[in-house]
Amino acid sequence: MSDARTESGSDGDRWPERDVGDRADALLAVAQREVDTLVRTRSYGALALGFALVVIGLPLAGDVAGYVPLVLDLSTTVEILVPVLAFAFGTWSVLADTHSGELEVIRTYPISRATYVLGTYLGRAVGLLAVVLAPLVLLGAAVPFVRDPASSVLVSHATVDSPTYFARFVALTSAYALTTLALAMAVSALARTRRAGVALATLAVLVVVFGFDALVLVGLAQGVLGGEALALALGLSPPGAFRGLVLATATGGVISTGPPAANPTASVVGLLWWVVFGLAVATLGAWSPGGR
Amino acid sequence: MTDGDTPPTTDTDGVATGRDGRADGPEADPDGPRRDTTAEDEPTEDASPTVVVDDVHRSFGDVTVLAGTSFEARPGTVSCLVGPNGSGKTTLLRVVAGLLAPDDGTVERRVEGERTVGYLPQTPSFRPQFTLSETLEFYGALTGVDVDAEAVLDRVGLAAVADRSVGALSGGMTRLFGIAQALVGDPPILVLDEPSSGLDPTTTEHVGSVVRGLADDGRTVLLATHELGTVDRIGDVVLVLNDGEIETAASPATLRRETGSETLVHAVSQYTASGDELTVRSEAWEEDG
Numbered sequence: 198m199s200d201a202r203t204e205s206g207s208d209g210d211r212w213p214e215r216d217v218g219d220r221a222d223a224l225l226a227v228a229q230r231e232v233d234t235l236v237r238t239r240s241y242g243a244l245a246l247g248f249a250l251v252v253i254g255l256p257l258a259g260d261v262a263g264y265v266p267l268v269l270d271l272s273t274t275v276e277i278l279v280p281v282l283a284f285a286f287g288t289w290s291v292l293a294d295t296h297s298g299e300l301e302v303i304r305t306y307p308i309s310r311a312t313y314v315l316g317t318y319l320g321r322a323v324g325l326l327a328v329v330l331a332p333l334v335l336l337g338a339a340v341p342f343v344r345d346p347a348s349s350v351l352v353s354h355a356t357v358d359s360p361t362y363f364a365r366f367v368a369l370t371s372a373y374a375l376t377t378l379a380l381a382m383a384v385s386a387l388a389r390t391r392r393a394g395v396a397l398a399t400l401a402v403l404v405v406v407f408g409f410d411a412l413v414l415v416g417l418a419q420g421v422l423g424g425e426a427l428a429l430a431l432g433l434s435p436p437g438a439f440r441g442l443v444l445a446t447a448t449g450g451v452i453s454t455g456p457p458a459a460n461p462t463a464s465v466v467g468l469l470w471w472v473v474f475g476l477a478v479a480t481l482g483a484w485s486p487g488g489r
Numbered sequence: 490m491t492d493g494d495t496p497p498t499t500d501t502d503g504v505a506t507g508r509d510g511r512a513d514g515p516e517a518d519p520d521g522p523r524r525d526t527t528a529e530d531e532p533t534e535d536a537s538p539t540v541v542v543d544d545v546h547r548s549f550g551d552v553t554v555l556a557g558t559s560f561e562a563r564p565g566t567v568s569c570l571v572g573p574n575g576s577g578k579t580t581l582l583r584v585v586a587g588l589l590a591p592d593d594g595t596v597e598r599r600v601e602g603e604r605t606v607g608y609l610p611q612t613p614s615f616r617p618q619f620t621l622s623e624t625l626e627f628y629g630a631l632t633g634v635d636v637d638a639e640a641v642l643d644r645v646g647l648a649a650v651a652d653r654s655v656g657a658l659s660g661g662m663t664r665l666f667g668i669a670q671a672l673v674g675d676p677p678i679l680v681l682d683e684p685s686s687g688l689d690p691t692t693t694e695h696v697g698s699v700v701r702g703l704a705d706d707g708r709t710v711l712l713a714t715h716e717l718g719t720v721d722r723i724g725d726v727v728l729v730l731n732d733g734e735i736e737t738a739a740s741p742a743t744l745r746r747e748t749g750s751e752t753l754v755h756a757v758s759q760y761t762a763s764g765d766e767l768t769v770r771s772e773a774w775e776e777d778g
Contacts (some may be wrong), residue, residue, distance in 0.1 A: 219633040226630030237618035297614035301588055306631040374522040
C-alpha cells in the first residue's frame with residue numbers, strides 16, 4: 198500500500214485524472230440516469246402533455262396558413278413556455294441529489310463536478326428537447342395537410358413559404374431550450390432546499406422571460422440604449438436573442454418593420470454565453486471540495 | 490504526522506463520574522457474530538494504518554466541531570466512533586471520507602485504487618425510480634467497472650430483492666442497500682455513519698454481521714454508532730469522541746477494564762459525561778449527528 202491520498206484542506210476536485218474513456222463512461226452513466234428519471238416520473242409526462250396541448254392547440258384553433266405563419270404564431274408562445282419548461286426539467290436535477298443526500302454518496306466515487314454536472318445537463322437536455330421538439334415536429338409535418346390556401350397571403354408578397362423556415366425555427370427553439378436549461382442547472386446547483394429551489398427557479402424564470410427585456414426597455418426609455426447598442430443589448434437577453442434570430446432567419450423577411458430586433462451575431466454569442474455561464478455556475482455550485 | 494503504532498490517546502485525566510447507562514440498546518448478544526477477542530486485548534497492530542487522522546480541526550462558523558482530532562485505523566479492523574449527539578462524529582466521518590476538508594490538520598488514506606472510500610451516510614437515500622440492481626450498476630459505471638450487482642447485494646442479504654424499486658425498501662433494507670452501495674468498486678476503506686440506527690434487533694445484528702465480515706476481508710471499517718451493544722460485539726477499537734476530541738482509543742475490553750466498568754455503556758459514559766450531566770452540545774449545524 199502506498200500513501201495515495203493526503204488532504205489538508207486542499208481545494209479542487211480530489212480525484213486523480215482518469216482516462217477519456219472512463220470519463221466518457223461516467224458522463225454517459227449520469228446522463229442515462231437523468232433520462233431514465235425523467236421517463237419514469239409521471240409529473241414530467243404531465244408537463245410534456247400540457248406543453249404539447251398548448252403548442253399544437255393554439256395554431257390549430259386558428260387558421261394554419263403555412264410554415265412562416267406558424268413560426269409567427271408560435272414564437273411568442275415558445276419564448277415564454279420553453280423557459281418555464283426548462284426550469285421545470287432542470288431545477289430538480291442536482292437539487293434532487295442534494296436534497297436526498299445522494300450527492301454525498303456520488304462524491305465518494307471518482308467523478309468530477311464537471312463530469313457530474315455535464316452528464317446531468319445532457320440527460321435533462323435529451324428529455325427537454327424531446328418534449329419541446331415533438332409537438333413542433335408534429336405541427337410542421339401536419340402543415341401540408343391542414344394548410345388553409347385562402348389565408349396564405351401573409352407570405353405570398355415577400356417570399357415563398359418553405360419548411361426550411363420552420364426547420365430553422367425548430368433549431369432555434371432547441372438552442373433556446375438548451376440555454377435556459379443551463380440556467381436552470383445553475384439554480385439547481387445553487388439551491389440547498391426544495392423551497393429555495395422553487396423560489397429561485399420562479400425568480401429566474403421571471404428574470405429570463407421578462408427581466409432582461411424590461412432592462413432593455415428602461416435603457417431605451419432613458420436614452421442609454423439606441424440603434425446598434427439596442428440591437429446588441431437585445432442579443433444578450435436569452436428571449437431577445439431567440440426572438441432576434443427567429444426574425445432574422447425563420448420568417449423569410451416578412452417582418453420588415455416593427456420593433457427593433459437583436460443583432461444576429463450578438464444573439465448567437467449571447468445564447469452561447471448563457472450556456473457557458475449556467476454550466477460554469479452549476480459546476481462550481483454543485484459541491485465545494487472543502488465541504489458545503 | 491504521527492507514524493507511531495500506538496493509537497493516539499488524548500488526555501483522560503480528570504474522568505468525571507458520569508451517569509450510568511444511556512439507553513443505547515442491548516449489550517452484546519452472546520449468539521451474534523463477534524470479532525476475535527481471544528486475547529481480550531488491544532487489536533493487533535501488525536498492519537500499517539490505512540487511515541491516519543492527525544490533529545484535525547473543523548469549525549462551522551463560530552462552532553468548533555473538531556478540535557485537534559487524531560487517530561489511526563488499520564485494515565481488518567472495525568473502529569467504532571462513539572460519543573454524545575453533537576460530539577462531531579458525522580463531521581469526522583465526512584472528513585475521513587473526503588467530503589469535508591479540515592480547517593487544519595491532515596487526513597491520510599494510505600490506500601490505492603479508483604475508489605478508496607466507501608461511504609454510508611447517516612440517512613441513505615437513492616432515486617426511487619430505479620431498482621437496486623440499476624442503482625448499483627450506475628455506481629459501477631462511475632468507478633469504471635462492471636459491477637456484479639447480485640453478488641454485492643448477496644453480501645448484504647438483499648439479492649432476493651435486486652429487481653425491487655429502491656423506493657419500495659424499508660428503512661432497514663435501505664440502510665443495508667447503502668452498505669451495498671459503499672462496496673461498489675471494492676474500496677479498501679469503509680466509512681459508515683450509524684449503519685444500524687433505528688433498526689430492529691434482528692436487523693441490527695445482521696448489519697453487525699455484515700460489517701464484521703467486511704472487516705474480516707481486510708477492509709478498514711470506521712463507523713459511528715450509538716449502539717454500544719454492536720460496538721461490543723463487532724468493534725476492535727472504540728474511539729470515544731467528546732467535544733471534538735478523541736478522549737480515548739481502546740478495545741471494548743480494555744475500555745471496560747480501565748474504567749472498572751461492567752458494561753461498555755458505563756465505560757464510555759466515563760469519557761463523555763461531565764459530573765452527572767451528559768455533555769450534549771447544541772446542534773448548530775445541520776449535518777452533524
